[in-house]
Amino acid sequence: MFRNYLKTALQNLKRNIVFTSINILGLSIALAVSFIILLFVINELSYNSCHKNRDSVYRVIDYKKDYKSLWAGTPYVLASTLKEEFPQVEKAINVRNLRGFNIIHKDDSFRIRRAVATSSDVFDVFTLPLLEGTNTGDLLEDKHAICLSRSLAEKLFSDLNVVGKQIRATINKKEEVLTVNAVFEDLPENSTFKAECFVNPEWNFAPLNKAFGIDHIDSSWEHSFWRTWVRLVDGSDLKAVSSQFRRLETKYLGAESKSTYSLQSLSDVYLKSAEINNAGMVGNLSTLKLFSGIALLIILVAAFNYIILSTAVSSKRAKEIGVRKTYGANNKQIKYQFLAESVLLSSIVLPIAILLMFIVLPFARELFDTDLSIVRSNIASYLLVYLTLTALIGFVSGFYTSIGLSRLKVVSILKSQNFTGRKKHIFRASLIVLQLVIFCFFLASAFTIRSQYQYSIKKNPGFNNTNVLLIDVKDKTVYKPLLNEIKANPNVIHAAGSMSCLPVASSMVMMMPHFQDKEKQVKVEGMAVDFDFLKTMGVELQSGRYFSHEFGSDSKKACILNETAVKQLGIEDPVGKQMASAYDIIGVAKDFNLHSFHSQTPPLMITITDKYIKQIAVHYKGGTLDALLPKIKNSWNQICKDQAFTYSTIEETIEDLYSEEKNMSTVVTISALFTMLIASFGLFGLTLFIAQSRTKEIGIKKVMGCSNSTIIYSFLRLNMIYVMIATLISVPITVYAMSEWLSNYSVRVDIQWWFFVIAFLVALMVVSITVLMQSYRTAKLNPIDAIKCE
Numbered sequence: 035m036f037r038n039y040l041k042t043a044l045q046n047l048k049r050n051i052v053f054t055s056i057n058i059l060g061l062s063i064a065l066a067v068s069f070i071i072l073l074f075v076i077n078e079l080s081y082n083s084c085h086k087n088r089d090s091v092y093r094v095i096d097y098k099k100d101y102k103s104l105w106a107g108t109p110y111v112l113a114s115t116l117k118e119e120f121p122q123v124e125k126a127i128n129v130r131n132l133r134g135f136n137i138i139h140k141d142d143s144f145r146i147r148r149a150v151a152t153s154s155d156v157f158d159v160f161t162l163p164l165l166e167g168t169n170t171g172d173l174l175e176d177k178h179a180i181c182l183s184r185s186l187a188e189k190l191f192s193d194l195n196v197v198g199k200q201i202r203a204t205i206n207k208k209e210e211v212l213t214v215n216a217v218f219e220d221l222p223e224n225s226t227f228k229a230e231c232f233v234n235p236e237w238n239f240a241p242l243n244k245a246f247g248i249d250h251i252d253s254s255w256e257h258s259f260w261r262t263w264v265r266l267v268d269g270s271d272l273k274a275v276s277s278q279f280r281r282l283e284t285k286y287l288g289a290e291s292k293s294t295y296s297l298q299s300l301s302d303v304y305l306k307s308a309e310i311n312n313a314g315m316v317g318n319l320s321t322l323k324l325f326s327g328i329a330l331l332i333i334l335v336a337a338f339n340y341i342i343l344s345t346a347v348s349s350k351r352a353k354e355i356g357v358r359k360t361y362g363a364n365n366k367q368i369k370y371q372f373l374a375e376s377v378l379l380s381s382i383v384l385p386i387a388i389l390l391m392f393i394v395l396p397f398a399r400e401l402f403d404t405d406l407s408i409v410r411s412n413i414a415s416y417l418l419v420y421l422t423l424t425a426l427i428g429f430v431s432g433f434y435t436s437i438g439l440s441r442l443k444v445v446s447i448l449k450s451q452n453f454t455g456r457k458k459h460i461f462r463a464s465l466i467v468l469q470l471v472i473f474c475f476f477l478a479s480a481f482t483i484r485s486q487y488q489y490s491i492k493k494n495p496g497f498n499n500t501n502v503l504l505i506d507v508k509d510k511t512v513y514k515p516l517l518n519e520i521k522a523n524p525n526v527i528h529a530a531g532s533m534s535c536l537p538v539a540s541s542m543v544m545m546m547p548h549f550q551d552k553e554k555q556v557k558v559e560g561m562a563v564d565f566d567f568l569k570t571m572g573v574e575l576q577s578g579r580y581f582s583h584e585f586g587s588d589s590k591k592a593c594i595l596n597e598t599a600v601k602q603l604g605i606e607d608p609v610g611k612q613m614a615s616a617y618d619i620i621g622v623a624k625d626f627n628l629h630s631f632h633s634q635t636p637p638l639m640i641t642i643t644d645k646y647i648k649q650i651a652v653h654y655k656g657g658t659l660d661a662l663l664p665k666i667k668n669s670w671n672q673i674c675k676d677q678a679f680t681y682s683t684i685e686e687t688i689e690d691l692y693s694e695e696k697n698m699s700t701v702v703t704i705s706a707l708f709t710m711l712i713a714s715f716g717l718f719g720l721t722l723f724i725a726q727s728r729t730k731e732i733g734i735k736k737v738m739g740c741s742n743s744t745i746i747y748s749f750l751r752l753n754m755i756y757v758m759i760a761t762l763i764s765v766p767i768t769v770y771a772m773s774e775w776l777s778n779y780s781v782r783v784d785i786q787w788w789f790f791v792i793a794f795l796v797a798l799m800v801v802s803i804t805v806l807m808q809s810y811r812t813a814k815l816n817p818i819d820a821i822k823c824e
Contacts, residue, residue: 496626
């Protein structure tokens, strides 16, 4: 029976080769685009799947009541306390990157950016297969122990047989000798936890104790500089753990504790950490949902094509169904026949779609800015998703046609009644309109997203957004000599350092009392800069003065507030007044965009520092960058011999802030184009079918004196109406969706009426060209041949 279904299906597909080709082409393109998007979605969803115990591994999150925000930082003492007092906690570790860690190799020195200071239990919390060495539970107990990743071990020793060997390293500006205790496999790209090597956690104590003037950072509950990870006993009750946290907070932080601890599953860390400060590597769940929706809509457009053409061509197969039923075929067998054809078509499409996907994959990697690849360990899941999706499309697309045709009555068929009635015309018209609605929605949305992107990168943020060079400084001892060299260049207008140059990606937050209501606390962001930084960045003052070397107190107790801080703190005539933190207010800066336009301008207090400089901002004369860069590089090589020179321009930094919008605009635009392309295939096929069905009618009209233009217009008129209806339907949908999206911006563009006009005109043009290609050919037929053809 199945063999007969297959044989008949192949014959019918071959008999209607033009319509079969249109369906194959449309479905192949739709599936290829959807497969690429799904590849991105699956990769994003697979983050941390490499860790076998991910369902029992959690990160401790701290909700700080004063700041009304979530933080990933926790005190060092928390891990040992959890392990001792929480029976559900099997393992607990602290994790913190060790800054300024350099390995000395062959008389050369290079920085390790992911040197992680933690305890030996890290190998029991995360999945870190050991290639050399044995997990005896004490791999990092010795202060001078180190565990290397595969790539770092091969870089240093060219092989993995390195256990027991020693390496020289600079830690906290002192040369130390470390012994290799193990080599672990490199963590994959889809792991949020990354490390090039592991070292003993004690290396972090001394610099932090010195910075805060204490000697007990490892037992302090006030300093939250670590990330605490726990592995729970299988089957642990999270509600019980939560209640224990409340008791712990009362015991160690007091009844008025300002911290509320909770657990976040490792599986949720990547996609559900957008609201957590200092969360590390995070994804965007909203973007993931958007792209999934785009993939679904493109597939729907291709499925609509199949249904449109199948229902149109079905009238030609009515007699075939009548004969089958006369010879005893029941409704179920008729359904199976049409479903078999649909699934067979999808099966033909699958390899073509996968081939197309691999052809455009390099472009997609650049577009999504990620390493899109079918990960070997997950290849089964990819294939399963692709096969399921293809079969589902085949089944759903063929279901409607099979139901309708299987219900035809033999008597009606043999009487040659018309099976393309009004209901079927309305149904096909509805699907065509839906396709056009999706296209108009995509195109108008793409215009909106692109407009917001262009507005964000070009709008004046309140500081110099051109002709500023940003240089990374990794060692504060080289800051002053390098700054002096840069300032000596005649092409430099101003230059100064900062913890983080504008626009700032992270935040340093403090709570300050309101000037009028001391019980009220205001969340204020802090920014530490060097003298002349505000001048370098072109930040204007509303009142007061800039920081100056002429005032010795500026480096110790002076601050500048922005307008928002003055307003929210309730300060009248602020210049000359003193903050609760004993800083004297010497000026008020006009509000500038501290972060991106995704957030409102926060209250800001700017102070002077030269201890924590991370970047140098250089404001240079326009058109002199090409001459300036080589000289700065030369100065860098003389002063910072063992460090790579890394820099960016302010334009690049601002564009990076909005790279997601840029990529999203491109994805939506491409989706609109593919939607229109796929829909045009369906329109071409439908026009071809209508032309074939009406050939005799057109011949008679021409004999009666009807002109070619009148015949062509008869084909175009209805499709023009479809485009108008689709555009009108897309307007409220697009306005609602884009208004929701734009609500994430403090400064936003308006949704312009001409976005929809362009969408209408583009849709009208494509539809007209598609219909004209076939209708013109039909109109030019010799009327005698047209009448004879039927």
